[in-house]
Amino acid sequence: MKNTAQVDITLDVICVWSYLAFTRYRRAAARFRAEGGHIDLTIRSWQVEPGAVGGESKLQQSLARFGERGVARVDALAAAEGIPLNFAEAVTADTAHAHHLIAMAAAQGLAEPMTARLFQAHFVDGAAVGDLDVLRGLAAETGVRWDPAVAVRWARDVTAVPVFRFNRKPALNGGALSEEALYGQLALTSAERQENVGGEG
Template sequence: MSTTVQFVFDIPCVWSYFGFTRLRRALARFRADGGQADVVLLPFQLDPGASVEGEPKLQVLRRAFGADAEAAVTRITAMAAEEGLLFRHENAISSNSFEAHRLIAVAARQGLGEEMTERLFRAHHTDELNIADLDTLKTLAEETGVRWSHEGAEETRAALELVRNSGVRGVPVYRFAGRPPLTGAQAEQTLLAALTSAAQEHPHHL
């Protein structure tokens, strides 16, 4: 069984992190049963106007949720714990995710796209690092075994435009071969079923 899945996401998006975590668990089960799956990681920016320097994430959340911001943070942190993830918000930085997506494209060409994506999610949501800072990104690349490169900016811009032109307005989005797209933080079992069906019905086909 062999198939391809496209995953559209943004690093600062908590639902993308949940969705990616569940997708990787579904992929692990699929691959353990002999399945083969290529993951195409497609970028989306929830806030393309965010600065490289960034600002405190709590500030951004307060603008979005107002008086409910603290309750939202508590709720999301508890949900993350149920996924086995540790979320920290006190010193988290909300910044531009373009360079992080570019690094993922670089890593993908080296066969480490999934690993780099996971590390960047963790850097933002757990380690409270600025994922727009190049020195930080170089350190994360080295940790993950990715050879640093300044290439991929045009490729990333083109991918962002392609995703926007496809009608995506929120993330995460999963596209399995020959099946309608799935959106939101889908359950692991749902993703495993979609992988299996896609592999059986449309092998080697996007």
């Protein structure tokens, strides 16, 4: 399809930097689609804390790691993106099952809204995104049919997230990309793909 941008995003739904970057991406994507663009999106999974103990206070964990200034900075960055972070209610989680849900959603063309809902569930609603019953509820809410046979697309070539790749080019640090930069990458990727299609004739 012409006017199509190919995008790979590697993320984890308990990573606040992934949430900020994904929020900016979704706004850029909405602009691109409003102008007639199409996005071929792949969500690749990576865990910040594989095997994490679930149910612990995200606020206490963040204070221990980043201090009060660090938490305040993250709060301010989120507010600038229109995200009402709720560290006081958020709890830690092993995200293996959440990534499995993203894979199920991807197989049904719903990876983007499902990922967005998982971020909101963890960071805003204080939901336990490592709990299967919670995830089944979120799946039903988003219109995703539960299908445990689907395999997760784990990223084995990164050491941190978020990571963006456009048109399978070298990886970019998603946390450093503004909404305008993301929109520019979508437009550039689309233009390159159209040139390639034209050159094949």
